[in-house]
Amino acid sequence: MATTYDFPDDLLAGQEELHQVRAELSALLKRLPWSVEPLDGFSDEGGWRKVERPASPGWSADEQAEVEKLRQRERELAVFVSTHRYWAEVTGPDRVDARAGLKRSGPAA
Numbered sequence: 639m640a641t642t643y644d645f646p647d648d649l650l651a652g653q654e655e656l657h658q659v660r661a662e663l664s665a666l667l668k669r670l671p672w673s674v675e676p677l678d679g680f681s682d683e684g685g686w687r688k689v690e691r692p693a694s695p696g697w698s699a700d701e702q703a704e705v706e707k708l709r710q711r712e713r714e715l716a717v718f719v720s721t722h723r724y725w726a727e728v729t730g731p732d733r734v735d736a737r738a739g740l741k742r743s744g745p746a747a
Contacts, residue, residue: 641732641736656716671694672691673694673696676695
């Protein structure tokens with residue numbers, strides 16, 4: 639039976655927002671061209687596995703700003719969650735189990 643932890647509301651909210659920001663960033667990166675800067679396409683058919691990329695128009699200034707904004711928020715939330723005062727209350731293997739439980743919490747898990 640898994641241990642149930644009584645996470646503080648602000649820690650749960652921070653983890654949930656972290657899930658959301660990471661999902662938003664992942665979706666954005668999948669939509670954007672493969673290269674930030676404009677680059678020609680390439681094909682490496684002689685390698686052990688075929689690698690192909692179409693030409694990349696690069697990212698616009700707005701797209702770069704949006705990625706940076708999401709990455710900055712992701713860093714802020716990761717620091718908030720990982721250094722939350724709650725973790726001082728949980729020690730040893732229980733801390734590992736609690737952190738894993740928190741990561742699995744929320745709809746994005």
